[in-house]
Amino acid sequence: MQALYAQLLVGLINGSFYALLSLGLAVIFGMLNIINFAHGALYMMGAFCAYFLLQLTGIGYWWALLIAPIVVGIFGMILERTMLQWLTGLDHLYGLLLTFGIALIVQGVFQNYFGSSGLPYAIPDYPQIGDWRGLQGGMNLGFMFLPVYRGWVVIFSLVVCIATWYLIEKTRLGANLRAATENPTLVRAFGINVPRMITLTYGLGVGLAALAGVLSAPINQVRPLMGADLIIVVFAVVVIGGMGSIMGSIITGFALGVIEGLTKYFYPEASNTVVFVLMVLVLLIKPAGLTGRAA
Amino acid sequence: MSALTDDTLPVTPRAVRDEMIVFAAMAVLLGLVPLTGIYPFFVMQALCFALLACAFNLLIGYGGLLSFGHAMFLGTAGYCTAHALKEWGLSPELGILVGVAASAALSVVTGFISIRRQGIYFSMITLALSQLLYFIYLQAPFTHGEDGIQGIPQGYLFGIFNLAKPTVLYYVVLVGFLAGFLLIYRTINSPFGEVLKAIRENEPRAISLGYKTDQYKLLAFILSGTLAGFAGSLKVFVAQNASLTDVHWTMSGEIVLMTLVGGLGTVFGPVVGAFVIIAMQQYLAGFGQWVTVIQGVIFVACVLTFRRGVIGEIAHYLRRSL
Secondary structure: HHHHHHHHHHHHHHHHHHHHHHHHHHHHHHOOOOOOOOOHHHHHHHHHEEEEEEEHHHHHHHHHHHHHHHHHHHHHHHHHOOOOOHHOOOHHHHHHHHHHHHHHHHHHHHHHOOOOOOEOOOOOOOEEEEEEEEEOOEEEEOOEEHHHHHHHHHHHHHHHHHHHHHHHHHOOHHHHHHHHHHHHHHHHOOOOOOOHHHHHHHHHHHHHHHHHHHHHHHHHEEEEEOOOHHHHHHHHHHHOOOOOOOHHHHHHHHHHHHHHHHHHHHHHOHHHHOHHHHHHHHHOOOOOOOOHHHO | OOOOOOOOOOOHHHHHHHHHHHHHHHHHHHHHHHOOOHHHHHHHHHHHHHHHHHHHHHHHHHHHOOOOHHHHHHHHHHHHHHHHHHHOOOOHHHHHHHHHHHHHHHHHHHHHHOOOOOOOHHHHHHHHHHHHHHHHHHHOOOOOOOOOOOOOOOOOOOOOEEEEOOHHHHHHHHHOOOOOOHHHHHHHHOOOHHHHHHHHHHHHHHHHOOOOHHHHHHHHHHHHHHHHHHHHHHHHHHOOEEHHHHHHHHHHHHHHHHHHHHHOOOHHHHHHHHHHHHHHHHHHHHHHHHHHHHHHHHHHHHHHHOHHHHHHHHHHHHHHOO
């Protein structure tokens, strides 16, 4: 049973990354109508940003959680202003191709300087309050041993996901955002700067990817290609979820992570492919995806 | 939303004449290659990729369907042909038949699943399906995992042509390429091709005219996948191996890049694009990982400033259909 719970936990962690990444993709897709193929590369940049902060300036994990998404988010906004902006009105396949090119450039540059092997990033051992040694160590829950860091990742990403959902679905800013996806011209007439909103939205989506990168650095090490294969699984998650709603992509992300974890326990050979197989099954039964509107 | 290729010219007798002249010139030039000092292996490899890119272009350029998983047909046909030749000891023509049949069967299944969604969803589904196959081939015993299938016997085609001789192999590959090319050319200039173009331009309108667009798209997908498989089978004889690189999704990206550089939806664009990209990989190999970066830059440059591609720009300048 210990192994089952352990795999469930691994599944939940992967699910957190799927949820954060597909959430960012959904936010970007909603405003820019672009499937951001560079999402995996930007996730990787988030992890590298945390690594550099620690190595070059000694800034640790907690500040990296804040700084890395901002830095990568600004990088994303520059990308949007200099390149993605020019694709407005074109077939959205061009957005996919452009961001694919950006992903190749970013990953290629990092591979040149860091090879393909992983760089370690330690789990933070502070704040030290009494017996509490930061996120290192673990807790015995009785039925299983829970490494603190892993529990932290799951809870923290859940909080971020729900905060993003709240921002978009329940605040005035979110209302403007959703209105702008429906009818940008009209929203503009109300005096809202839609192009700036689009840029900020892209920055937000990219920031979510970078945040996932920082979270994953202590677990998966920091590698130039860490996002490259992950992004395709996330695409499958997006197809299954249908990207119709923000909540849909969060729930689908976590659920698929858990299913993947369970597969790893019961039938490990299929663990790499189960998400894709599920995608095929969902498409056969419900072509628009679980939460998607009809195409 | 503008279509992928916004300035397709109508098929007129003049356009067909132009295209046939260029085709004849291409066939003659390629036929002369063994007489020159050009490394035949490079040209053969480029021809295989050119056929692959043309098959891919049939889908995106004329059907508006961006498949991001065409590597699965290349890889599947490659593995099946290689296995048939090496383990079953089949003759080359039967080996090719096995590979093409496998990719045809695969394209029926994957096409049926993926055409249920449109636009970028279609792209993501094809990408995910090809990654599914990648993992299957990674674990399946017959592909030998990371090692791939090595040292494939080339044998005698129809019992006559010794494929171990570079010149013979070259002409066999060339004939295969030209045959595939003509089949694609015939398809896009047929009533079927016209319906495909209509679907690309405005699918709801095509539906309202009474066309079962899903059937047309599926048929185009099967044709494209099968021809891509044919390219993969030919490639086995050139490279004498079948490996995971051919199934990996980065290969699918390269196929897209070749077509984009040459010109989406142009008849000769994918051929030029394939030659450009293969030549680049050949001559820039010394730069190591920078080749990826350069490819990325080309991608970005093409999408931002050069959407018609090499042949598309020339055709636009000459106001001809190429």
